[in-house]
Amino acid sequence: MTIIQEHRTEVRSGDVQYQVAVVTRSEDGEPERVTVTVGGERPDGEPVVEGRLELDVTSVATVAELLDTSLRTFAGGGARRRSRGRPAQQGRPWTDEMDADLEARWLAGDSVAELARHFARTPGGIRARLPRVGCDPEHPGNHLPTPPSLREAEEGVD
Incomplete structure (x- = not known):
């Protein structure tokens, strides 16, 4: 049996409507792949962001941290630093x-x-x-x- 879990988020910033969809598909109850789809468009329908990532479920936390750091650095906001004393595995999935x-x-x-x-x-x-x-x-x-x-x-x- 295939199980599909989906999480969608939409947010408006200025005149742009952004969407992110995260979908996991699994056989036997264990997710194997995660698909992340990102989109955003102006009121006239002109896209400002579009993309799709296919990830192995074990790489999601690492890729999320990598994207967060890279995008913040590129946007000039600087990378967020791990809080001092925060355990290395905090927030990571349990096997x-x-x-x-x-x-x-x-x-x-x-x-x-x-x-x-x-x-x-x-x-x-x-x-x-x-x-x-x-x-x-x-x-x-x-x-x-x-x-x-x-x-x-x-x-x-x-």
Whole structure:
């Protein structure tokens, strides 16, 4: 089954209407490719911006940062700098392997601070991710009542 997720944004600046559409298509629930389409036109229909990018899903964060830095520099606004102390992986997607490692480390007794250092994330990011892998962020070393890793086994038992 093909799953399509789409996000569209439109904004008017002066007399120009800009649009950005981000579309992911996936087989088996995991996005593989991301298409970014950018457009903008004046009231008379004259285009001022148009383009399309095809990206592998793993490159989206890097390409977004690259475009942000490059366009700001070109426009004379200067590049935005990473905040001091901001973890390297903050805001980046989690992989299935990282989720499994997070769950295993939590159940083994690693603290939120240790996990944040290991995954180069913020403590708040770790606490937010724990329930998504079935771990109870309020009780170190414990699962939530039915963690995702055990749901399939329970569903198969009647």
